[in-house]
Amino acid sequence: MADRGWIEGEDPSLPEGGTPDPGGDAILGAALEGLRRAAEEVEVERSTAETLQRSLLRERLPDVPGLRLAARYLPGSGEARIGGDWYDAIPLRDGRVGLVIGDVVGRGIEAAARMAHLQSAVRAYALEGLRPSLILERMNGFVQELESRGTATLLLAVVDPDAETVRLASAGHPPPLIVDPDGNSSFAEGPAGNPLGASLFPSYDETVMAMPTGSALVLYTDGIVERPDQALDVGMEILADLGLSLPDEPDEACRTLLDRLLADGLAHDDVALLIARLDAPPLTLDLVVPADPTSLVGVRRGLGRWLRAIGVGDADAYELQVACGEACANAIAHAYPPGDAHFAVRAVREGSELLIEVGDFGAWRPPRGGSGGRGLALIEQLTDSLEIDRGIAGTTVRMRRKMEGMAPS
């Protein structure tokens, strides 16, 4: 930290030429001591704010089938310029995901603490299933109610990987950049809306945009495009240009944007960046997930999206999701040593037939009454053939089903 401050470097309060005269003026010495103490307090505030800020941001973004996510937060290099910017990704019902980026006006611990309130409130409203414009309305009321007043900007983007759309609503936040599958980049259109807390009765609009497979969405705070020596619109123009050659992998894309936009690698103001890319469904579906019941929904949605992409109808897709889900539940129920256990799901089309394999790395156990037996019976009823391969290294459940009317491969 010290290398960023002026305590150990050039001291702007000193006359040119450097160090104070050791035998010099006692008043200057006391003044310097006071300055030094003030600087230490700033530094303590700064590191406290940074710790708070970092502890509030998700280190691991949620797994959403079909969507790759990466995010960064960088504290500002200026004095106590920490706090207030945040990103979030909230898995919603039906496989949609709510992406959030926001900027609380203010600095330091207070801004970081207010950001924490706002982050929780957005999550709560989003999980209620409210539409983005309504979430912003509620958030505006929430900000009005907070004891420490101040405004904030917030952008919500609800991505629906199945419908290949994104629904946007903004409260005074810079518009997201959308990079289409051909690599064309443009800023999302739509009204910017009132910042939260700026007006008693704001109204917020929603814009729905197509987000075809292969598109990327870049959400950011103004710290990445605005610098003391550069106006906001200039920075946005540079961002749009960089969008034209954005790396496919969101993590790499984040790195590239920060490298190119922050000239010296340091952010003057703090910066939050969140990039989402909608993946093309692969020819073969390959998933490896933790052996835990909470993995079931991700597998189900990933398989559903893949099946629809290859032309399988809703009713058939549903039945295959159930069959596969039962095989997964079986893999999860198998004894694993405690620790990091996973199972694998593979789906592939072989001519007019679909093959779904669920492989675990434990020993096969006969289902114990109850739903275990019922699950196996369901697989048998919903597929044309079921094989259980009990190997030494693990068990593989192989399910096949003839499909009519699949899109040609």
Added chain:
Amino acid sequence: MRDRLAEVGFTEARADTIVASVSGDIDGSNAAELRRAVAERVPSTARSLIMDLTATTYIDSTGVELLFELARRLSARRQIFTVVVPKGSGVRKVLELCDIGSVAILVESQGDGLEAVDAA
């Protein structure tokens, strides 16, 4: 963060009949908790429980097991168990394959469910 996947809402269709409406997905991650939540809301004095799965988007064998367990509990107390599932839905197909009709009255709407309670 853990996704609950499903929501359950309770209404009293009549003084003696509890309706539990489940929206969303029922799977191995939430079925046991859902069963407890529903069981707790049905007093021994109630005449019947209507489980409305009209807005249920997914059910697997653990969800089916939940229904069988509720059925056992209710039948021990001589309470009537009705399950509402629209025809032609995937959920209906899974319930029929598992023969839920052997332990519950399967109907297509809450109204039909109330009629079934009266007729029982």
